Amino acid sequence: MSHLLEINNLRTHFFTREGVVHAVDGISYTVDRGKTLGIVGESGCGKSVGAMTIMKLIPMPPGRIVEGEILFEGKDLTKASERQLQSIRGNDIAMIFQDPMTSLNPVLRIGYQLAEGMRIHLGMSKQEARERAVELMDAVGIPAARNRLDDFPHQFSGGMRQRVMIAMALSCDPKLLIADEPTTALDVTIQAQIIDLLEQLQDQFGMAMLLITHDLGVVAGVSDDIVVMYAGKIVEQTDTEELFGNPQHPYTEALLGSIPRLDETHRRELANIAGLPPDLVNPPSGCRFHPRCRYATQICVDKEPPLAPYNGGPGHLVACWHYRDSREK
Amino acid sequence: MPTVTEELRVTPAKIYEGPLLRVKDLVKRFPITSGIIFQRTIGYIHAVEGVSFELDTGETLGLVGESGCGKSTTGRCILQLYKPTSGSVVFEGQELTELKGSELQGVRREMQIVFQDPYASLNPRMTVGTIVGEPLAIHSIGRRRDRKGRVRELLDIVGLNPNFTNRYPHEFSGGQRQRIGLARALALNPKLIICDEPVSALDVSIQAQMLNLLDRLQQEFNLAYLFIAHDLSVVRHISNRVAVMYLGKIVEIAPSAELYQNPIHPYTFGLLAAIPIPDPVLEKKRVHKVIEGDVPSPDHPPTGCVFHTRCFRAQPICTQEMPPMENHGHGHSAACYFPLDHESRAVS
Numbered sequence: 001m002s003h004l005l006e007i008n009n010l011r012t013h014f015f016t017r018e019g020v021v022h023a024v025d026g027i028s029y030t031v032d033r034g035k036t037l038g039i040v041g042e043s044g045c046g047k048s049v050g051a052m053t054i055m056k057l058i059p060m061p062p063g064r065i066v067e068g069e070i071l072f073e074g075k076d077l078t079k080a081s082e083r084q085l086q087s088i089r090g091n092d093i094a095m096i097f098q099d100p101m102t103s104l105n106p107v108l109r110i111g112y113q114l115a116e117g118m119r120i121h122l123g124m125s126k127q128e129a130r131e132r133a134v135e136l137m138d139a140v141g142i143p144a145a146r147n148r149l150d151d152f153p154h155q156f157s158g159g160m161r162q163r164v165m166i167a168m169a170l171s172c173d174p175k176l177l178i179a180d181e182p183t184t185a186l187d188v189t190i191q192a193q194i195i196d197l198l199e200q201l202q203d204q205f206g207m208a209m210l211l212i213t214h215d216l217g218v219v220a221g222v223s224d225d226i227v228v229m230y231a232g233k234i235v236e237q238t239d240t241e242e243l244f245g246n247p248q249h250p251y252t253e254a255l256l257g258s259i260p261r262l263d264e265t266h267r268r269e270l271a272n273i274a275g276l277p278p279d280l281v282n283p284p285s286g287c288r289f290h291p292r293c294r295y296a297t298q299i300c301v302d303k304e305p306p307l308a309p310y311n312g313g314p315g316h317l318v319a320c321w322h323y324r325d326s327r328e329k
Numbered sequence: 330m331p332t333v334t335e336e337l338r339v340t341p342a343k344i345y346e347g348p349l350l351r352v353k354d355l356v357k358r359f360p361i362t363s364g365i366i367f368q369r370t371i372g373y374i375h376a377v378e379g380v381s382f383e384l385d386t387g388e389t390l391g392l393v394g395e396s397g398c399g400k401s402t403t404g405r406c407i408l409q410l411y412k413p414t415s416g417s418v419v420f421e422g423q424e425l426t427e428l429k430g431s432e433l434q435g436v437r438r439e440m441q442i443v444f445q446d447p448y449a450s451l452n453p454r455m456t457v458g459t460i461v462g463e464p465l466a467i468h469s470i471g472r473r474r475d476r477k478g479r480v481r482e483l484l485d486i487v488g489l490n491p492n493f494t495n496r497y498p499h500e501f502s503g504g505q506r507q508r509i510g511l512a513r514a515l516a517l518n519p520k521l522i523i524c525d526e527p528v529s530a531l532d533v534s535i536q537a538q539m540l541n542l543l544d545r546l547q548q549e550f551n552l553a554y555l556f557i558a559h560d561l562s563v564v565r566h567i568s569n570r571v572a573v574m575y576l577g578k579i580v581e582i583a584p585s586a587e588l589y590q591n592p593i594h595p596y597t598f599g600l601l602a603a604i605p606i607p608d609p610v611l612e613k614k615r616v617h618k619v620i621e622g623d624v625p626s627p628d629h630p631p632t633g634c635v636f637h638t639r640c641f642r643a644q645p646i647c648t649q650e651m652p653p654m655e656n657h658g659h660g661h662s663a664a665c666y667f668p669l670d671h672e673s674r675a676v677s
Contacts, residue, residue, distance in 0.1 A: 042532040157623045187395040187559065187624075192603035192617035214532065217605030221612035240609045258537035260566030262589065262604050263611065270541055270566070273534035276502055 002074060003030040004208050005054070005176055010068035012046075012053045015061060019281040023049040025232035026068070028307075031176065036202070036209040038223030038240070040216060040255075044277055046232040047212050051178050054210075055089055072176070091121040094169035098181035100161035104153040111149030114168055121172045136167040139204075140197060159190035163197070170201060177202075178210045183218065195222060216259060220244060228252050231278050231288040234307055238316035248310050248323040250293050287321065295322045347422060348383040349520060349553050350407065355380045355416035357399070357406050361628060375627050376402040378577035379416070381654075386520060389547065389554040391568030391585070393561055393600075395624055399577040400557045404523045407555070408442060409433060420521070438468055441514035445526035447506035451498040457484070457509055458494030464516040483512040488542060504535035508542070515546070521553045528563060540567055561604055565589055570660070573597045576627055576635040579654075583661035591671075593663040596620070596636050598674065634665070642667045 008028050014021040024046040031037045039047045052058045054070055054077065070077040072093065077085070097103040105113060114136065115129035124132065130149065137145035140163040153161060162182065169177055179198065183191040199222060202209055213219055219226055219240070226243045228236045228251065236249040247253045257271025275292045278284055284291050290300040299321050307319040358373040377399040384390050392400045406413045409425055418425045420436060428436060441464075444450035451460055462480045465471060471479065481491035487508040498506055507527060514522050524543070528536040540563065546552060558564050564571055565585055572582040573596065581594040592598040599620035606612060622639045625631055631638050637647040646666055654664045 042534060159623055188561070188603040189395065189599060189620040190623070192619075193621070195605075196618045215605070216533075216607040217612075220607045220609045221605050221615075221617075244607065244609050255533060256607065258534050259607060260540070260562045261606060261608075262562045262565060262601065263606055263608070264565070269544075270537035272538055272541060274538075276504070276535075277532075 003071075004033045004073065005031040005210075006069075006071040007050075007054070008069045008071070010050065010053060010070065011066040012049055012058065012063060013066050014063050016281075021280045022232050022283055023063075023280060024053065025283075027227075027229070027232075027234050028068075029227050029234070029237065031208050031210055033175070033208055034202070034206050035224045036211055036222055038219035038226040039210065039212045039229060040214065040219055040226060041229035042214060042277060044280070045229045046280075047229050048180055050229075051095075051180055051210060051212055054178065055093060055095060056085055057095075087121070090117045090169075090174075091172045092174055093176045093178065094172065094174035095178040095180065096162070096165050096169050096182045098184050100158055100165055100185060103165060104161060106153050109150050109152060110156070110164055114149075114164070114171060117168060118171050132171070133167075136171055137164070139170070139201070140164075140167045141193075142167070158186055159193065162186060162190075162194055166194075166197065166201070170205060173205060174207055176208045176210065178212070180212045181214070182211075184213070184215070191218075198222070216256065228255070231283055232280055233288060234317075234319065235289065236318045236320075237307070238310075242316055246316075248316070248318040248325065249289075249320050250295055250322070250324075251289050253324065287319070295327060297322070349386045349388075349421060350384040350555075351417075351419040352383070352403075352407060353381045353417045353419070355403065355406055355418065356414045357402050357411055358414045372628050375577050375630050377406060377413075378630070380574070380577070380579050382572055382579065382582060384521070384553055384555060386553055387547065387551045388570070389556055389568045391564035391571040392555060392557045392574060393559060393564050393571060394574035395559060395600075397576075397624060397627060398574045399627075400574050401525050403574070404442065404525050404555060404557050408437065408440060408523060410442075434468075438464075438517045439519050440521040440523065441517065441519040442523040442525060443507070443510050443514050443527045446530055447503045447510060448530075450510055451506055453498055456495050456497055457501075460498070460509060461494075461512045461516060464513060468517060470517070479516070480512075483515055484509075486515065486546070487512045488538075502535075504531050504538060507531065507539055511542070511546075515550070518550070519552070521555065523555045523557070525557045526559070527556075529558060529560065536563070543567065561589075561600060573600065576624065576630050578635055578651075578664070580636065580665070581661075581663040583663075584659065587659055587661050591661070592674070593657055593661065593668040593670075594636075594665045595640050595642050595667075595669060597663075598669055599639075599641075642669075642673075 009026050010024055011026055012024040014023055027050055041047045049058060053065060065078050111130060111133050114133040118124045118129040118132055134145045142148060142160060142163055183194050211223060223240050225239050227234055230251050236252045247256055254271050254273045258273060273292055278288060286302050287300040287305050290296040305319045305321045307317050310316045310318045310323060355377055356379055357377040358375055360370040361372040361374060362368040363371045380403055394400050405411045407418050413426055425436060458480050461483055462476050465476045480494055484491045484493060489508050528539050531539060556564060556567055568585045571585050571588045572579045575596050581597045592601055602619045603617050620639050625638055633649045634647040634652055637643040652664045652666045654662050656662050
């Protein structure tokens with residue numbers, strides 16, 4: 001069976017007055033039905049732009065898909081018309097955003113906002129959509145759902161608003177849910193509740209999930225596979241246990257070493273990644289991580305490393321001339 | 330002729346031999362007002378409700394809790410940026426809540442603050458040199474030329490290029506701005522720095538640089554930190570002792586390792602369980618969702634133990650009376666009628 005979503009060599013650039021921003025520069029990955037792919041990286045690495053491109057939610061211009069294809073159930077979305085996209089957005093592919101305070105319309109009642117998508121995509125009547133909205137609010141754990149239909153977003157707390165967003169995303173029974181930093185704005189106890197809810201709903205509805213986050217702890221518990229991005233490119237890609245147990249790219253290694261962990265028994269100095277992420281208007285030559293990499297040599301400056309299978313196996317890809325095992329030999 | 334402020338600064342340090350900072354029964358309530366022209370108070374936000382702790386020279390105390398628990402307000406009450414409603418803040422043996430004007434300014438030389446948002450805490454119209462040199466100018470320390478030298482030295486200490494003095498904040502990244510804020514805090518050689526979420530706006534790799542820098546500066550200058558943050562992993566990494574706050578109260582305080590291994594208060598336990606660990610093998614076995622529901626509103630905090638509405642061990646007594654802070658040995662105190670032990674932690 002083919003993949004649910006297949007991204008091939010996607011490049012999204014922004015044409016600005018300061019020059020061309022190479023926000024996403026040749027990324028490829030696949031998501032299978034019912035599976036979760038985590039995309040991790042620091043701010044500005046292109047992880048959100050990559051996901052927004054799938055739904056064509058980036059402003060065009062200045063943005064443009066320069067190259068590549070986005071195959072959703074075999075159809076190329078880059079060639080789809082606006083009308084075709086309308087019928088996919090919110091229906092087959094749904095999205096949850098980072099900030100639950102700004103992603104709901106403050107002047108419309110919650111019940112209306114929840115019903116809107118179902119009336120457009122599923123052709124439900126007002127009354128049907130309202131009934132279904134109550135069921136969904138129950139499913140995502142909003143207490144006294146029926147009484148809260150006519151409330152406005154400001155009457156809900158941050159965690160509750162994110163639950164409303166999730167209910168809205170699920171309303172048309174999507175095949176793919178794109179969650180862009182769904183818990184970043186929330187407190188840890190609420191984050192735990194939301195992640196728990198997402199996992200439980202994924203089992204129930206059988207959808208695939210694209211989870212974009214900077215928090216390595218969150219992806220460790222939820223994802224089946226992980227893609228690590230740096231400066232618009234994928235540097236390492238493999239299944240979750242392999243990535244945490246056997247990281248090969250120096251950036252992945254440093255990223256894992258730079259987070260203080262709750263289960264640490266003794267105090268250590270955190271791994272430093274010297275310097276700053278690069279400017280994507282003029283990205284470094286060769287490997288984009290070379291100015292910050294402690295293992296960099298001349299070849300890293302001259303030639304870009306391909307994203308190639310590590311150790312010959314198909315599952316683990318790494319883009320580095322000096323990945324860990326090759327250094328240790 | 331020595332000014333009043335200099336005397337203040339020098340004398341108590343010589344004779345005083347207690348903890349650097351002692352906070353006792355600190356309370357801060359913000360009025361809620363109603364009406365357009367005639368404002369009347371219709372209630373209070375109970376931001377801080379009786380917080381007590383001590384902090385020694387060269388020590389780091391972490392203050393953790395969820396948003397709205399009063400941790401930042403506590404920090405600001407210590408600096409007297411907010412006037413506390415009641416309670417006492419004693420810094421080097423001196424009661425700060427009674428000080429005014431120039432006396433207060435004198436004491437503030439010894440305690441500084443680094444703010445959370447590196448984009449909002451630096452004046453965009455001032456150069457980096459002016460920003461870092463401002464504390465020196467306010468306290469009239471040295472001549473203008475000497476101050477310039479000191480500013481360059483400070484930038485070098487926090488790992489920035491000393492030639493950056495003529496640049497403006499917008500030319501810097503978030504991590505670099507946070508270093509500028511830190512250089513400003515260090516300008517007057519303070520004894521205490523209140524770090525109010527200094528790394529939460531930064532990416533992990535930049536966060537690690539900042540934490541290592543804070544560590545190094547503490548050893549070099551024997552600084553005491555009150556480290557306010559919501560990220561328990563970060564707090565654990567940097568602190569000697571940790572205090573956990575919930576709805577304006579400290580519910581548990583203990584040495585860092587002790588608190589994380591043997592949490593006594595159910596809230597601390599739930600908070601620790603909620604944090605994901607970057608290890609997929611461990612993650613599969615852990616239960617994250619121990620605490621249900623949302624934090625209640627601080628304008629009408631629950632009666633009795635403020636945590637009882639979300640607690641998995643709550644009994645009728647918890648709704649009636651606030652449990653007192655009890656000492657459990659090893660410098661570990663908690664306010665709970667049904668403290669957790671080894672067995673109960675394993676069960677829940």
